[in-house]
Amino acid sequence: MDIKIIEYIVFFSMAIITIILAIRFKPTPQEETTYVPDYWRCESPIERRVYQGLVQHGLYPVPQYKQGRYRIDLAFPGSLLAIECDGKAYHSSPEQKAHDRKKDRFLRSKGWTVLRFTGTKIHRDLPGVVSKIKDNLN
Known part of the structure; x- marks a missing residue:
């Protein structure tokens, strides 16, 4: 398998995982109001x-x-x-x-x-x- 194809697969897999985690662990409104940067x-x-x-x-x-x-x-x-x-x-x-x-x-x-x-x-x-x-x- 070509190295470029492997890099694309890894990149898009990481992107999909990040999106799923962002959706799954979105803060509740209560958490958003108590967050202090x-x-x-x-x-x-x-x-x-x-x-x-x-x-x-x-x-x-x-x-x-x-x-x-x-x-x-x-x-x-x-x-x-x-x-x-x-x-x-x-x-x-x-x-x-x-x-x-x-x-x-x-x-x-x-x-x-x-x-x-x-x-x-x-x-x-x-x-x-x-x-x-x-x-x-x-």
């Missing part, structure tokens, strides 16, 4: 957890907001509120702690309020984390 811009599970907690309270932060040469995990640019979600794997080395302090100083010099939450705090007390963020937005 920015959720997928969060870079870690703890960022997504905080993001979801905030969205449940009608608050929509901007994930990975760029300020100068830094990216803020979750930001409320209109209120100049930066939320940093510090997982143990990426925020426990002395070098990373120094980087975080430098980032915080930079953001504060630009008028931002910076709130840092550990992964442990986020997992154990998400309502408390959301409450503190809401207090800082008011």
Whole structure:
């Protein structure tokens, strides 16, 4: 059998499978209204957890907001509120702690309020984390 024919067969088979799956797993109207595209811009599970907690309270932060040469995990640019979600794997080395302090100083010099939450705090007390963020937005 000719290679071109095999390639066509594979291509059209994949296209048909994709169409069938798209039709079969079409989101319900309920799922469409609760879909939040920015959720997928969060870079870690703890960022997504905080993001979801905030969205449940009608608050929509901007994930990975760029300020100068830094990216803020979750930001409320209109209120100049930066939320940093510090997982143990990426925020426990002395070098990373120094980087975080430098980032915080930079953001504060630009008028931002910076709130840092550990992964442990986020997992154990998400309502408390959301409450503190809401207090800082008011």
